[in-house]
Every structure is written in C-alpha cells, then in structure tokens.
Amino acid sequence: MCQFRKLSCLFLFITFPVLGYTQVVLQGRIVNGENDQPIAGASIYLNNTSIGSSADEFGKFSFSIKQPGNYEVVVSSVGFEPLVFILQVGKNKLAKRLVKIKPASNVLDEVVVEADPGAGWRKWGRVFEEAFIGTGRNARSCKILNKEDIYFEYDKERRLLQVFARKPITIENKALGYKIDYLLIDFHIDYRRKTHFYAGYPHFVKIDTGKKFERRREQAYKNSLMHFIRSLYKNNIIEEGFEARYLIKSPNKEKSRVMQIDKERKNYPDDSLSYYRKVMKQQDTLSYLSSDLLTADSVIKVDDDGNKWFSSTHDLQIVGTETKEEPLFVMQQLKTRRGVQHPISMLHFKPGSRVVIDANGTFYSPHDLLIGDYWGWASRIANMVPLDYEAVED
Numbered sequence: 001m002c003q004f005r006k007l008s009c010l011f012l013f014i015t016f017p018v019l020g021y022t023q024v025v026l027q028g029r030i031v032n033g034e035n036d037q038p039i040a041g042a043s044i045y046l047n048n049t050s051i052g053s054s055a056d057e058f059g060k061f062s063f064s065i066k067q068p069g070n071y072e073v074v075v076s077s078v079g080f081e082p083l084v085f086i087l088q089v090g091k092n093k094l095a096k097r098l099v100k101i102k103p104a105s106n107v108l109d110e111v112v113v114e115a116d117p118g119a120g121w122r123k124w125g126r127v128f129e130e131a132f133i134g135t136g137r138n139a140r141s142c143k144i145l146n147k148e149d150i151y152f153e154y155d156k157e158r159r160l161l162q163v164f165a166r167k168p169i170t171i172e173n174k175a176l177g178y179k180i181d182y183l184l185i186d187f188h189i190d191y192r193r194k195t196h197f198y199a200g201y202p203h204f205v206k207i208d209t210g211k212k213f214e215r216r217r218e219q220a221y222k223n224s225l226m227h228f229i230r231s232l233y234k235n236n237i238i239e240e241g242f243e244a245r246y247l248i249k250s251p252n253k254e255k256s257r258v259m260q261i262d263k264e265r266k267n268y269p270d271d272s273l274s275y276y277r278k279v280m281k282q283q284d285t286l287s288y289l290s291s292d293l294l295t296a297d298s299v300i301k302v303d304d305d306g307n308k309w310f311s312s313t314h315d316l317q318i319v320g321t322e323t324k325e326e327p328l329f330v331m332q333q334l335k336t337r338r339g340v341q342h343p344i345s346m347l348h349f350k351p352g353s354r355v356v357i358d359a360n361g362t363f364y365s366p367h368d369l370l371i372g373d374y375w376g377w378a379s380r381i382a383n384m385v386p387l388d389y390e391a392v393e394d
Contacts (some may be wrong), residue, residue: 002269007018010116010297011254012079015055015088016296017277020171021101021161021382022067023064023065023066023093023130023334024064024068024089024090024093024094024095025062025063025065025094025095026061026062026063026064026065026073026087026089026096026097027060027061027062027063027094027095027096027302028060028061028063028096028097028098028115029055029059029098029099030042030044030055030059030061030077030099030101031059031096031099031100031101032080032098032100032101032103032390033101033102033103034102035099036105037059037200038055038057038058038059038060038322039055039059039080039101040056040057040058040059041054041077042054042055042059042061042075042076042077043053043055043071043074043075043076043077043168043181043203044061044063044073044074044099045074045199045203046065046072046388047071047072047073047074047084047202047203048201048202048203048204048386049203049204049386049387050203050204050205050206050387050388051063051064051065051387051388052203059099062172063087065089065095065186066347066388067089067336068090068091069089069246070086070087070088070089070340071086071087071089072084072085072086072087073085073086073087074201074203075099075101076101076183076201077101077169078166078167078393079103079104079277080101080102080103080118080202081101081102081104081105082101082102082104082183083099083305084201084330089282101151102234104279120150120151120152121147121150121152122283123152124152124154124161124163124325125147125378127161127189128150128163129144131187131189131198131380132163132187132198132381133171133379133381133382133383134181134377134378134380134383135332135377135380136326136328136329136377136378136380136382136383137175137328137329138173138175138176138216138220138382138383139380140175140352141173141174141382142172142173142175142381142382143171143172143174144169144170144171144173144351145170145171146167146169146170146325146345147171147223149165149166149167149169149349150160150163150164150169151163151164151165151166152164152361158190159190159191159192159193159327160188160189160192160332161188161189162187162188163184163187163198164184164187165184168181168182168183169181169182169184169350170205171381172271173381173382174208175212175216175376175382176205176216176217176220176383176385177206177208177209177210177213177216178204178205178386179204179205179207179215180202180203180204180381180382180384180387181199181202181203181205182200182201182203183200183203184198184200184201184203185200185201186199186200187200188201190376192327200367201358202381202384202386204385204386206210207238211283214257216390216393217389218391218392219323220383220384221385221391222241222320222322222323223320223323223343223374223378223383224361224373224375224378224379224385225345225361225375225379225385226361226362226385226387227361227391228240228242228318229357229358229361229362229363230359230361230391231296231359232296232299232300232357233296233300233308233311233358233359233361234296234359234388235295235297235300236296237294237296238293239320241316241320241321241323242294242319242320242321243319243321244294244299244316244317244318244319245290245292245293245294245316245317245320246277246289246290246294246312246314246315246379247286247287247288247289247314247315247316247317247346248288248289248290248314248315249285249286249314249315250286250287250288251284251285251286252282252283252284252285252286254279254369255279255280255282255284256278258279258280259280261276272319278359283317287319291379293318298348299312299316300357307356308356308357308358309315309321309354309355309356309357310354310355310357311349311354312349313349313351315345315346315347315348316346316347317339317345318344318345318346318347318348318375319342319344320342320343320345320374321342323342323343324340324341324344325340325342325374325376329343329374329377329378332377333377343373343374343378344373344374345371345372345374345375345376346371346372346376347366347369347370347371347372347375347377348369348370348371348372349370350367350368350369351372353365353366353369354367355368355369360387360388363386
C-alpha cells in the first residue's frame, strides 16, 4: 500500500525570467526592532537557496540576485524572532531595505526548561535524524553539528513527538558538499496517525566543488520532485525522463453485489461459495492506471494572473525512466531483495486544492500535496539541492 507524507518544506519562491536582465543587488541594515541597534552576524537569505549574506558589525548586508521576481527572504539571529517577507525584484539594479526584527519571547525556554538535551537526544535523536535527514546513502554522510540546540517533547496521551531548536540546525552534508542551516519552524511525528511533518527555511553553502560532488548533486536532482516540477512547468516531462499517469480508483461493484447476495441467502452451491469467498477477499476499491501517458499541457492550467497550477481528483503516478531506485529503498521500504528498478512515486492532492508551480521547481502550498512511494522516502534533507541549482545540460 502506498504511504503518503506531507512535503517537508515550507516556502514560496517565485521567479519570472526576463531576457536581458541585469542582476539586482539587495543591500540594507538589520536592526533591533525595539531600539534600532544593529544586529551583527544576523543571517539574511533567499529561502531554500544558496543566496544570502550575514550582517557586519554595523548590521549592514549586501548580496546579488540574478533573476527578477518575487522572493521569500528569511532573516534570523539568535535571541530574535525570525522574520520572513516577500521581496519584489524588478528592473532596478539596487534594492534597499531596513530590516527590523523583534527580540524572541521565552516560549521555547518554558517548553524545555526542565529538558535534558542529552537524555532527549539519546532517546529520540535517531528517530529525528531518520525522519528529518533520511536513511539513504547520502544520509550516512550527513551530520548535525549542533545537537545541543535541539529539544524533544513527547505527549504520551496524544502519542505526539515535537522537536524544537533554539538556533538554526546546522547540517554538514559531505555527500553533496553542502552545509545547510535549517531554521526549523515545525517538526512533529504523530504515532497515532502514523504521519510525520516538518517545515522550515533552509540556506545552503557549498563546502566542496569537485567533480564528484557535482555528479552526486546531479544524481540527487535527477531523482527529485523538484526536477519533475521544473519539467512540468516547461512542458517537457517526457523529454526529461518522466512517465505520468492517473491512478484511477473505483468501487468494486462485484464485491458489493456479492455482499448483497450474502445478506439475502444462507445456502449456496459449492462452486458459487468458492467464487464468493474469492471475491470477498478483494479490496473494496479497485485501482488501475490510465493507458495514455500524460503531457504537461494536459495537466497544467493557467490562471488569470499567469500562474501555472495543477490538481486532480485522481492520484498521479510518476515513473522516472532515466534513473534508478536506491538499493536501500528496496531493502528498507519495500523489504525485498529484488534488484533496483525505475523509481515510482505517487502524488495525492488535497480535495479542492490548487498546487501552484514555478520554473525553479517549487510549488505552493506544500500542505496541499502529499508525496508517496519513492519520493516519500527520498525527499529528505540528505538529498536536497537548493532551488538555485542549475541542472547540467545534456
């Protein structure tokens, strides 16, 4: 059975490429919202990218943005509440901002005042790392560098595990050559419902640039939901190595008929009884795949503002025809010893939702789309590349 989970990122990052565009420099100051004093060392970056900077001793910052559009800017500093705002970047070569952030409340202190970080990590650390970072090949080369800033709270009655962090969680990914600062907004595992969810704002810094890291990043990208969304936006999903079909579900009418017969009769001929027993073991709902491959223009719609979006009352099955599953996925998730195959992933839409997509591979809102099967297993921190990642042209 396909197990879905909610996407583990929270972002809105929309770009609109313009021919002949000259990059914009974003500069300004970050100050305390209560007294206007500069906040040295405060981080400011474009969410889920490697683009950003840190404030100097005077609170000043400056960095370049290569594409015009609407960007989600994240500002954070220890002891202050994080700030997220949308920046509209147009044709002007310079954008200036005075950014004010408020001192943090002591809510987290109240939550973890009696917590023993060491004991919490010993009990819950592995659970957290597997759900947050992953369990695949790349996860084995990832390390959280500030475990002492992570706290755990478990509600026995609700069977709910929540995780908090005093500072952005710093992850060193030696497989892909990134250092990631992840500003954690929410993390919980609901053992009663058998679901988990996390959300936050990551910032990437390259720590290795050799060819082997470029190959690994390309492999992670090729096997990602981000790659599929980009190709969906560009209307070239088949050319990019994806086969998409609807998974159509319908009531099992024969089982319903047999159940009705069973209510009305007590005795059956032996041959009928054997058949009825066989039918009663079937699922209440039958599923089958649409015969024709879907193209992007058969799935994507465009609203009055030019935004591209998609939705469906059916699940979408996505097969990556140019990539292979990780062997660990077969062993851990499928619990079989078969050889690796082309990865199969499922997308399930929240009823009535519209999932807006963008050229860089992001979509909104992540709460409206559940991902299952291969991407449900692989879409973790260990396999993430930033939204400004530029794919290698074939």
